[in-house]
Amino acid sequence: MSVDPLNDETREQLVAYLDGELADSESAAIESRLATDETLRAEMQGLDRVWNALDDLPRVTVGDAFAKSTIEMVAVEAERDVLAKTAALPIQRRRRNYALLGACVGAALLGFALVRSAGTRPDRMLLANLPVIYQVDALQNAGEIDFLRRLPKAAPSLLATAEASDIEESARAWEAIAAGDEPSRRGWVAALSENEKARLHDSARRYTRDLTPGRQEAVADLSRELLAAQDRATLLRTTLAYDAWMSQQTASEQAQLRKLPTDERLEELAKLDRRIVAQTGRSLPEADSAALRAAVVGLKDSAELRRLGQEVERRVERMAAAWRRETDGTDRAARIGQMKRGITEMIARLEKVPAFSVITLAEAASPRPQRMEWLFRDDWERVRDQARQDWQVVEAKLIAALSEEARERLDQLSEDRRREQLRWWVEHAARSAFESIDIEAYFASDDLTDAERHKLLALPTDQMEAALRRMYVNRQLGGFDRLPMGPGMRGPRDRGGWGDRGPRGDRDGRPRRGP
């Protein structure tokens, strides 16, 4: 690449000359220099060429639909304006002046072609209500602002179970969305990944179809209240943390909590909070955590861990095939796509993150594994029994890695409680803070396939580093660096209060936690 030989001032004069922006005297001066200076001439030609190259930028044209739909929107606004003006008149006058108003109205409205579509465009509705839709579930869980203000005191450990960095990011996004105007929100939505977009539209559909107008208003009011409050920063984070915790609970637990009035709910949560404290209070010493992590990594390619993922994959394919046969509707197709997307992420994580596999296997072996039940329907008991067998093997290896003391603690527990405790310990160990990692060495190591390296190289540097780090922690250290649990990633939900469908297991979520 050649270095630009011009100094700033000369280039300015040349460019202005090319643009016809120089005064006559300055033009003359430049021209005389150009006549004698070959280098300068070449530079000017270079600049000129570059300017012409811009003609290669694709030119954009719009079809008829553009003008038509824009005018439609304007017509809608015009009509709304008129209605507002009419409504603003006192009733008596409204009737008397209607004729007069009608004349003005007619002129204004008829002017705009009233080829109306049914209602305003859906995505405008989404954008207008984006702050509410973005966290419609969290808002419903919260119920009222008083609850949110008292929750941190009542159940601090419960709130602390949420992933702080994810909460932080979601809270900031929420505030930014609320503060943004329509183009800004549009940009934000457009930059979401396909999965995130699908989830957002899902939320929008829930908001518009599943909520009664009364509930829609209540939720929208709460959102406004929150965003306008002085202690907004804390309130938003509490809302999100509570929602994250809720999504870990079973469908019926969620429904029960939602039904309770604020005072009783807080009491119930305080009780759960004490239980969490009791559990984590006796958490593992660091040496045991490290040993567990190493054991998890050692289990990476074991048949026991892989089996569950394979079952899930097979099941999803069968379900998708059956749905396709049953019906032809596009809505079905979209839902299949959505379900597959959510499960695909789960399957990928089962394959790539051994700690996650261990935890999911423990969950599948539990007495009533919610997610497996939903996914496998009548077949879930078979899956659970196989999971229990596999868990026996895995558990033995995990226990073998622990210290004498830790093993003693487990000995005292029943089979179910022991599995729960180990699952909790593995997750806790996986979430430890990790020291800095030699990313470059890892990049070059055998652990990555060529395809993965290629994909990484296509990312911007900071994202590539973050991804590498995550892979290293997941695969080599048996940990979670940042388990992506952004907005919309949930466990099974019960919408029994305001819909007649069952638990939604079509999205991925973290395994159930707690007793």
Add this chain to the structure above:
Amino acid sequence: MPSQSTIQRYTQADPDVRLMLRVREDDAAAFEELMLRYQNRVVSIIAHLVGRRDLAEDLAQDVFLRVYRARKRYVPGAKFSTWLFTIAGNVASNALRGLSRRKEVHLAAAPGDTGANPLELSAAAASALMPTRQADKAELCDVVQQAVATLSERQRAAVLLAKFEGLSYEEIGEILDMTPQAIKSMLSRARGKLREALQPYLQHGQKVEGS
């Protein structure tokens, strides 16, 4: 608030100003006429400012909606196009702000299926090109887009307004809220940058086909 003589001057000289004054009186035909005259230009410039063809139409509609909403307050203090492109610039700017907040991209999402900026993706492809090879038209298009994408938001706006709208430094200055001298410097630096980026592709004195 522009003076009476300024108002008179622009009303007389600029037919689009006169159309807009009719829109101020709720004349729908005038609004439609203005839209037809400017829609491609507005969509174009927004597409290049924001780097997203798919968003450009929606954003352009926002621009015209704003024009409609502002009609009662319209006072001709400049050419109509200056006023219009100021609005377009603001809409594009806001959209860029919204886009830039989304920094998180998970590894699970392949580069192809995120909402990634298409200009960024072609950068990877373009970097594989060897500069001394004679570029054919399609590659050049990519490369020019990529070069424009390296400019700052304001530089891009200035370049696009100068090149495609043929606006003077003073007019561009009104739109971007800068002095004509500042525009002059900025355009100069921008074109220097473009030159550096495109140099390898224009090396052999090959004039790029253009209009």
